Amino acid sequence: MYWGEVMAGHMGRGVIEEQVWRKGPWTAEEDRLLVEYVRLHGEGRWNSVARLAGLKRNGKSCRLRWVNYLRPDLKRGQITSQEESIILELHTRWGNRWSTIARSLPGRTDNEIKNYWRTHFKKKAKRPSDAVEKARNRLLRKQQFHQQQQQQLQQQKAQQQLQFNFDVKGIMAFLEDNSHKAPYISQSRLVVNMHQNTTEEQGYLYSMPNGNCSASSALETSAEEVLWDGLWNIDDVHGNFSVASAASKVGLYNLVAPFC
DNA sequence: AAATATTTCAACCGCTAGGAC
DNA sequence: TGTCCTAGCGGTTGAAATATT
Structure with missing residues (x-):
């Protein structure tokens, strides 16, 4: 696990704040925070996630994590x-x-x-x-x-x-079930039938x-x-x-x- | 059983388009 | 019109898992 470089975080036009972004694999807790953020605020405005959800991740990283792994409508498992x-x-x-x-x-x-x-x-x-x-x-x-x-x-x-069948309960249960595997869930080995x-x-x-x-x-x-x-x-x-x-x-x- | 090679895939990076100011 | 910001895309990397020797 490693920590990101110092980057410029933009907290509104013209206001810049030094921010150390976390990088590398996501923890179950980070996933939970991101899911909760999307539940409350919807998708988009990813650069607000760090501020509003308490995540030390940049917007790009959050968006990618959501789109590629946390979205409830993802079909998991082998390509047929x-x-x-x-x-x-x-x-x-x-x-x-x-x-x-x-x-x-x-x-x-x-x-x-x-x-x-x-x-x-x-x-x-x-x-x-x-x-x-x-x-x-x-x-x-x-x-x-x-x-x-x-x-x-x-x-x-x-x-x-x-x-958009947003089953946050399902995701939360999924995260909790796997929370003992923290800090990092090996995504590739998970087979979850949510929304299959x-x-x-x-x-x-x-x-x-x-x-x-x-x-x-x-x-x-x-x-x-x-x-x-x-x-x-x-x-x-x-x-x-x-x-x-x-x-x-x-x-x-x-x-x-x-x-x- | 251990060492090595290969495969898999999550996450990162750089770039770009489009919109807001 | 130019600049900045955001979101999205495709390429790449590297760690973990798996297969092979």
């Missing part, structure tokens, strides 16, 4: 094969735009998806050269801007129907054509290589990306389906 398929597909469409991908996976965070991708897929992917990738991304973004706007509209409608049902029921905003396709978890190495070669060559890097893109979903499905 269906989620894996969605990640695969969306990454071929969006690249490393993790927050965009995460919006299609209720209860999963961008950080979680990013980590999952890095540990499970990146090492297996044959990357095109940087120049080729940049060119591809430029074309991608142009084409996908319109798609993204439409998707966001749909998501907004869907999200409006989902009430609701996230399952919400379904996915994006899914593979056959609904329950597992893309690669059980693949043998040779099959994976074929798959990844296919994924990275799916677009025409010489400029006909729109054609390839239009066919990418079908193409991806055809590539993946044999392994499901």
